[in-house]
Amino acid sequence: MKRLILLPIALAALTACVPLQPVKDFASASRDVGTTARSAYVQFDSELAKAKYTSAMLRGEPVTPETFSGILTKDQGMEIRADMLDGLVNYASALETLATKNTSAEINSAAADISAQLKAFEGDYKALGGTDWPLTSSDNALIASAFKVTADASVLQLRRNAIRNAVVKSDPAIQKISTLLQQELTSMGTVIGGYYLQNETAFITAYEQKKAALSPGEILAYGEMIKVIHDRIQDTPAFYGKVATCCEKIGVTHAKLRASTGTREFLSKEFVDDVKDLVSYVKETKNHYKELAK
Amino acid sequence: MSVSKPFTPVTQPENIHQLIFQAVQQLSAVYYGTSAPEQKEVIYKLIKELNDRSLSLLEQEIDTNSQDLVDATDLIKSSTATAKQAIGDIDKTTKLIGQVAQAIQIIDQVLKIAGPFVV
Numbered sequence: 309m310k311r312l313i314l315l316p317i318a319l320a321a322l323t324a325c326v327p328l329q330p331v332k333d334f335a336s337a338s339r340d341v342g343t344t345a346r347s348a349y350v351q352f353d354s355e356l357a358k359a360k361y362t363s364a365m366l367r368g369e370p371v372t373p374e375t376f377s378g379i380l381t382k383d384q385g386m387e388i389r390a391d392m393l394d395g396l397v398n399y400a401s402a403l404e405t406l407a408t409k410n411t412s413a414e415i416n417s418a419a420a421d422i423s424a425q426l427k428a429f430e431g432d433y434k435a436l437g438g439t440d441w442p443l444t445s446s447d448n449a450l451i452a453s454a455f456k457v458t459a460d461a462s463v464l465q466l467r468r469n470a471i472r473n474a475v476v477k478s479d480p481a482i483q484k485i486s487t488l489l490q491q492e493l494t495s496m497g498t499v500i501g502g503y504y505l506q507n508e509t510a511f512i513t514a515y516e517q518k519k520a521a522l523s524p525g526e527i528l529a530y531g532e533m534i535k536v537i538h539d540r541i542q543d544t545p546a547f548y549g550k551v552a553t554c555c556e557k558i559g560v561t562h563a564k565l566r567a568s569t570g571t572r573e574f575l576s577k578e579f580v581d582d583v584k585d586l587v588s589y590v591k592e593t594k595n596h597y598k599e600l601a602k
Numbered sequence: 603m604s605v606s607k608p609f610t611p612v613t614q615p616e617n618i619h620q621l622i623f624q625a626v627q628q629l630s631a632v633y634y635g636t637s638a639p640e641q642k643e644v645i646y647k648l649i650k651e652l653n654d655r656s657l658s659l660l661e662q663e664i665d666t667n668s669q670d671l672v673d674a675t676d677l678i679k680s681s682t683a684t685a686k687q688a689i690g691d692i693d694k695t696t697k698l699i700g701q702v703a704q705a706i707q708i709i710d711q712v713l714k715i716a717g718p719f720v721v
Contacts, residue, residue, distance in 0.1 A: 356657070363650075367646075379657065379660065379661045379664065380664065383665075384668065385664050385665075385668060388668050388671055388672055388675075389671065391675055392671045392672075392674065392675040392678070395675045395678040395679050395682070396678060398678075398679075398682050399678050399679075399681060399682045399685070402682045402685035402686050402689065403685060405685075405689055406685055406688065406689060406692075409689065409692055411692065411693075411696040414696045414697070414699070414700050415696065415699060415700075417700065418699055418700040418702060421700075422702070455702070459699045462695070462699075463692060463695060463696060463699075466688070466691065466692050466695060467688075467692060469688075470684075470685060470688030470689070470691070470692070471685075473684060473685075473688065474681050474682075474684055474685040474688070477677075477680070477681045477684060478677060478678055478681035478682075480674075480677065481673075481674040481675070481677035481678045481681070482674075482678070484670055484671075484673075484674040485671065485674045485675075485678070488667045488670060488671060488674075491663070491667075492660075492663065492664065492667060494617060494619075494620075495617065495619040495660050495663065496660065498617070498619040498620050498622070498623040498656070499619055499623075499653070499656050499657055499660050501623050502619075502622060502623045502626040502649075502652065502653040502656055503653050503657075505626050505627060505630045505649065506626070506630075506646070506649050506650055506653055508630070509630060509633050509634075509646055509649065510646075512634075513642070513646075545623070
């Protein structure tokens, strides 16, 4: 009896031991990248508009409503990207839920119920038949354990199937999004960097022309503004470049997850290593964003 | 003041914006190196022209990419719906597993009632 029960327990336990933590980490990092990229798009338009109108006004050039706008808010560009990045965030959240779906509390409770019911059986059996119940207390415990492990394993298998289906179905879209975002964000970084250079020349020239009439406080205020712009010439393209690289890494890692979930091992070492690299890179990018937003 | 970077030989311009940014960096260095206001004005206009060209190119890229992104977004939303349905299925399965214990309890009840006849 015990041997018969122990065999399925051992087999099921082997399946249940496969961890889904790397999928959870990947999904969580993808969610962060989606949120940061969304902020980067919004920030691009506001930074661009500010650089354009401050340069024009400092130089006394004519301004039009166009001077105060970015390029994404003009048409549907921002709306499409916001919708797409929200879609990426929602997808990553669903993947994260599948990877972390904890059903053990319900299963533990069911296993405890089974153990209690078997015990109740024992008493009723004896009372009704007057003969001994054929299972000992440890047999009862074994049956409850077998039930728990088998149930855990079958739920894990359901989760793995669901992850595989979602990843295979979404991969073509993830690849397209990853490539386009990588290209756009890299370009946006250098474009805004160029405008900051232009902005810096406008500020310095304005300062040179007006410095004789400025109070010490006004001179310092100019100095602080020029310093902020000077730092952004390098920092902003670097930040957009990092977000672009994050998007590229999501595409590469998702493709590895897709390939990996089709194999018996389910999560390959290549995928797990890529996730570690992605998580660390996303953390660095988020810190960069916090610095830039100060 | 600004960081000056040398031009690098380019055989295949992979990112035109990067090349324009490098050109603007060079022009900016020249801007601070000259004291003649007329020359400064000419250089500033060149910088502005290059930046505006780069922005206009970016606008075109964004326009071209937009439809592709709409299609990809639809696919992502559909995949998310599939994943959410699977989460619901797992919840149902877990409830079903919990019902096994209840089934045993029912058997016990049946046994109590029918026991004297079958045991």
